[in-house]
Amino acid sequence: MLGRYENFPENIHGIALFQYQDSAKSLQQAILCVFHRLNHETFDLGTVTPYLKQKCEVGFEFGVADGFVFNFLDQNELDQCLKSIAEKELETLDFFFVVRYHIIREKSKRVPLKFDYHVLRFIFPKNGLELRIRHERGTQRVPLDDLTDFMVKQINVELSRMQLTALLFGNFEKVSLQ
Numbered sequence: 001m002l003g004r005y006e007n008f009p010e011n012i013h014g015i016a017l018f019q020y021q022d023s024a025k026s027l028q029q030a031i032l033c034v035f036h037r038l039n040h041e042t043f044d045l046g047t048v049t050p051y052l053k054q055k056c057e058v059g060f061e062f063g064v065a066d067g068f069v070f071n072f073l074d075q076n077e078l079d080q081c082l083k084s085i086a087e088k089e090l091e092t093l094d095f096f097f098v099v100r101y102h103i104i105r106e107k108s109k110r111v112p113l114k115f116d117y118h119v120l121r122f123i124f125p126k127n128g129l130e131l132r133i134r135h136e137r138g139t140q141r142v143p144l145d146d147l148t149d150f151m152v153k154q155i156n157v158e159l160s161r162m163q164l165t166a167l168l169f170g171n172f173e174k175v176s177l178q
Contacts, residue, residue: 002084003028005065005094008121009134014144017170018129018152022159025089027129027167029082030158031122035062035095036078038154045101049146057102057110058142065094093122101141114139118147129167145172 020027038060045056063070064081071077073095097120101113116138123130131152133144142150149172156166 002066002081003064003090003093004067005070005096005119005121006068008065008094008119012121012132012134012175014133014148014172014174016131016133016145016148016152016172018131019127019168019170020129021127021165023089024124025085026162026164027155027159028085028090028093028122028124030162030164031093031155032064032073032078032081032085034151034154034158035060035064035097036073036075037158038062039073045142048150049142051143051146052141055103056113056141057104059100059102061098061100063096065096070094070096089124091124093124095120099138099142099147113141116140116142144174148172 039062042057042059045052045054045058048058062073064073064077073081097118099116099118101115102110103113105111117136119134119136121132123132131148133148135144152167152169159166
């Protein structure tokens with residue numbers, strides 16, 4: 001089933017709550033467009049988290065769920081997802097994503113550091129948005145609340161570009177594993 005990962009873990013590490021005013025379809029399309037764009041961009045670590053001053057480049061790799069697998073969110077996958085959402089909005093939208101870290105050394109040599117692997121679920125109750133995140137493995141260089149804040153800012157930029165209302169942040173709650 002497009003957008004839903006059948007093996008999404010029950011134990012999560014964070015939940016963020018938001019309100020929105022526009023349609024869930026528009027929000028889902030904006031999220032997909034943002035994650036597709038992020039697959040092709042890199043950022044300075046300080047842009048993603050204000051607390052780390054290390055000279056490091058950060059990139060992302062997002063895959064959208066389709067049953068028991070995740071498909072890399074390239075242009076073809078984005079087009080397919082946008083078409084599917086135009087026909088029917090989704091109740092959940094799940095992603096697997098990798099946060100890639102590289103130190104830039106002399107002569108622009110990129111040296112990879114350990115990457116972080118996460119799963120992310122967006123749940124769309126009426127006019128609300130619940131974001132669940134789980135850190136699967138890696139050093140967790142960027143705290144989950146900073147990572148969530150970065151993604152939401154990127155989504156709000158896209159919503160603004162689409163002339164829609166920004167997400168209104170409720171709260172972020174760290175969840176301890178049982």
